Amino acid sequence: EDEEELKYALKFWFKEFIGNKRITPGRDYRTVDHVDPAIVIIDGTSISILTLSCYATDIDEFRDWRSAMLGVFGSPNAMVIEIGCNGPIEWTKNAPDPKDPSWRR
Template sequence: MKNLFVALITLTALHVRGQVEELNQRTELFVSELEGRFKVKSINGREPDYGVLQETEFVQHEYYQLKQLEKEVNELGNKVRPTYHLSTFAYEDEDEILYALKFWFKTFIGDKRVTPGRDYRSVDHVNPAVIIIEKNYISILTMSCYATDVQELRQWRSDMLGIFGGPNSMVIEIGCDGPIEWTKNAPDPKDMKWRR
């Protein structure tokens, strides 16, 4: 009986490690595709505030700061090097990510309480972001309000979906000071699994 218990724990640990390794490979691929255009830092960067997501029980978390090498003119007419922030959170299994999402949506980005599947017109003090929720992980890319337009946000969404996404991925897009939109596979707000 003891050997069976040890074997079960070992198999569970290997399964979790395999899923985390898949996320690591996807993150490496995404970052490597950006290396010619961006300076990539994984330390000494200031990660954006994602609400209470960082208080959840993830098994792995990574953060990268992506600073564009070429300067561009922003909305205000200034030449800037836009900075983007990529964060990934891996969870043990689909039950753990569901629990984490329910907790996170109560105090979401911008301290806004959101209902899964419902769009919101405005949220004060939030930067544009693309959030991909797939299997047991969450990938978030945030950017500056002054350096981002709708076409750029859509391009980032497409790039992220190509690497982090799948056919069942949920996608949340956040504009500058809102809106929050569920743009792919939005959950049914009446589904009881999202209730307490």
């Protein structure tokens, strides 16, 4: 309902993120087994998880899809996590500081 509750939910979710991978906010990861390409858009008090099939997507198609989805679901202040086929996990927009202690509580 508010940004503090969203942050609490994210900290809980990041302990077992997509593919049961524990992630640290703001840090990228090279591989995550058995995950499809996805964009996670965290904006205000909402989280949008958008996925594609690994097998039906080439890089240009993914980039076009990503641009369209960010135009619909994102805002200039949104945090964006991009996930490729079997990784990587990359924070591509407005990543939190991984050294910020408020993400560790």
